[in-house]
Amino acid sequence: MKFVENPTQSAEYLRQAIPLMVKYNIPPNPLNYALWYTYVSNRIPTLNFQIDQTIETYGTCPTMMSEQLFRQHVINEEIEHSEKAQAEFISIATKLGSKANAAAQETSEFRTILEESLIALNNPENANSLDNIINNLSEHTESLNKGTIRFQKELEASQAEILKLKKELQKSRQDASIDPLTGLFNRRVFDTELSQIIGARGDKSATLVMIDVDHFKRFNDDYGHLMGDKVLQYFGKLLKEECPEPMLPVRFGGEEFAILMIGKDQDQAISIAETLREKIQSIRIKQKKTGKVISSITASFGVCMKESNETAQQLIERADKALYAAKGNGRNCVVTA
Structure with a gap:
């Protein structure tokens, strides 16, 4: 995206955007200045x-x-250029690998030629006139052979590094906003989005659902942390499936999750929570070792x-109180505040 406006026009766009x-x-x-500058233009x-x-x-534009x-509209050209540069670098690495193979092949062929020449020169008929050449070739052939073998090994090692580099370039970096275990957005994203949406003007309803896995510490003690991680991963998968945009499911921390529901009233949120509760209690996990x-x-x-x-903060505190009330009521239930 290229900004080519003159100072007067730029100032006018800024006066409209703010x-x-x-x-x-x-x-x-x-980032938002650039986004809304582009919007008003x-x-x-x-x-x-x-x-x-x-x-x-949403009543706003969440972070x-x-x-x-x-990224999609304002700096798409820059991203495309970056991706193009990466692609070119991968292409260069691929060509380097091809050249390394060719060099190894040429070296191998050269070694063969030298060995054949040595055999020819060792012919007794040529002994009187080629003694010096024979001695020289005999002296260096073994050294050349060892050097060639070393060179081939170095090329193989270089090719392995090239392959590793290509994989690293092609691998997507983990977004700092994503919880790596569950694949959900993390607490940082939740806090940012909630503060912005709460502060937005308008009549958009917002409902918060707090979720806590019952007796999770005891579950970890009984079955191990690997099984506990599987449960949390299932939670992440279930929340993503049942809470599409504009709902925002997040891993709040540990075994606690949260769902920010935009445009949903309390009755609708309760209905979604009940669906989730029923699906969670129907989870069945089989232990590989014991079959249990x-x-x-x-x-x-x-x-x-x-x-x-x-x-x-007040909304979170009220949702937390409702959550603790649910635990006090015997767990595995939905309580409103």
Whole structure:
């Protein structure tokens, strides 16, 4: 994306962008300035449409959505250039590997020629006239042979490094916003999105669901942490399947999860929570070593809808109270606050 406006036009776009950012509670950082500068310039209709749809859904443009739109529309050319550079580097590495193979083959052929020449020169008929050549070749052939073998091994090692480099370049880096075990967004993303959505103006409803795996410490003690990790991974998979956008499921920490539901009232959130609770209690995990089927996994849920003028921290505290009430009521249930 190239910005070619003159100072007057640029200032005008900035004057238009800032009030919109304030209106929709958009954090004033460089990324968002560029995003909304582009929005008011109307240079990318697709971007404007997606921002409008996001505002309609959330009442704001959440940070994770802003970052996605920024990468997709504002710096897409730069990303393409970076990817092209990586592709070219991989191509160079591939050619290097091919040349290394060719060099090894040529060296091997040269060694064969030298050995054949040595045999020919060792013919007794040529002994009187070629004594010096024979002595010289005899002296260096063994050394050349050993050197060739070393060179081939070095080439093989280089090819292994090239292959490793190609794999590293092609491998996607883990996003710092993603919990590596469950694949869900992490607490950092949750805190950012919740604060922004709570602070947004408008009448968008927001409901928070807090979830805690029942007796998880005891489960780990009884079955081991590897089995515990499998349970958490299942939770992550289930939440992603049952809570599509604009809902935001996250791993809140440890065995605790949270779902931020935009546009859902409390009754709708309770219905979703009950569906999740039933699916969780139907989990069956078979131990490979013993063959024993584990069927004692349940979770407790605390649900509360955002109240007027409530802060993000207050909403979390109310949802936590509902969650602890669910645990006090015998666990494996949904309680509202």
